[in-house]
Structures are given as C-alpha cells and as structure tokens.
Amino acid sequence: MKTILVPIDFSEASINALDYAIEIAKLWQAKLILFHAYHIPVAPIEAPVVISWDKIEEDCMAALREMKKKFT
Numbered sequence: 001m002k003t004i005l006v007p008i009d010f011s012e013a014s015i016n017a018l019d020y021a022i023e024i025a026k027l028w029q030a031k032l033i034l035f036h037a038y039h040i041p042v043a044p045i046e047a048p049v050v051i052s053w054d055k056i057e058e059d060c061m062a063a064l065r066e067m068k069k070k071f072t
Contacts (some may be wrong), residue, residue, distance in 0.1 A: 001034060002020050002028050002029070002030035003030060003031045003032075004025050004028075004031070004032050004033070005033050005035055006021045006032055006033065006034050006035065007035050008034050008035065008064075008067065009036065013054075015067075018034070018071065019071075034064055034067060034068070036060055036063070036064060038056055038060050047052050053054050
C-alpha cells in the first residue's frame with residue numbers, strides 16, 4: 001500500500017504542496033493523509049490564561065474538512 005503524508009498548515013505553500021501530492025497520489029494510486037499539528041498558545045503575561053483545547057481542535061478539524069471538500 002502506498003500512502004503519502006501531507007503536512008499542512010493552511011498556508012498557500014502547503015496548499016500548493018497538497019496540489020502536487022494529489023497529482024502524485026493519482027499517478028501512484030496512493031492514499032493521502034493530511035497532517036496538521038498545532039502549537040500550544042503561550043501568553044506573554046504571568047496571569048493564568050484559560051485555553052480552550054476543544055476550540056483549538058475544533059477549528060483545526062473544521063479547516064481540514066474544508067481542505068478535503070475543496071480537493072475531492
């Protein structure tokens with residue numbers, strides 16, 4: 001089985017890389033996996049900050065679903 005892992009950060013460069021990966025996957029009849037890693041936001045202050053991990057994950061998953069719709 002051939003699988004291509006495509007890291008994506010939703011920038012124009014990563015979208016171009018995804019375009020190329022799609023074409024290669026078609027030629028090789030390979031499966032594509034989109035991968036996005038998000039960083040932990042760091043506040044520049046010492047006061048406690050509440051971070052909504054669910055919201056961060058939800059936003060990233062929504063963006064990945066949009067990429068999937070766009071390219072399928």
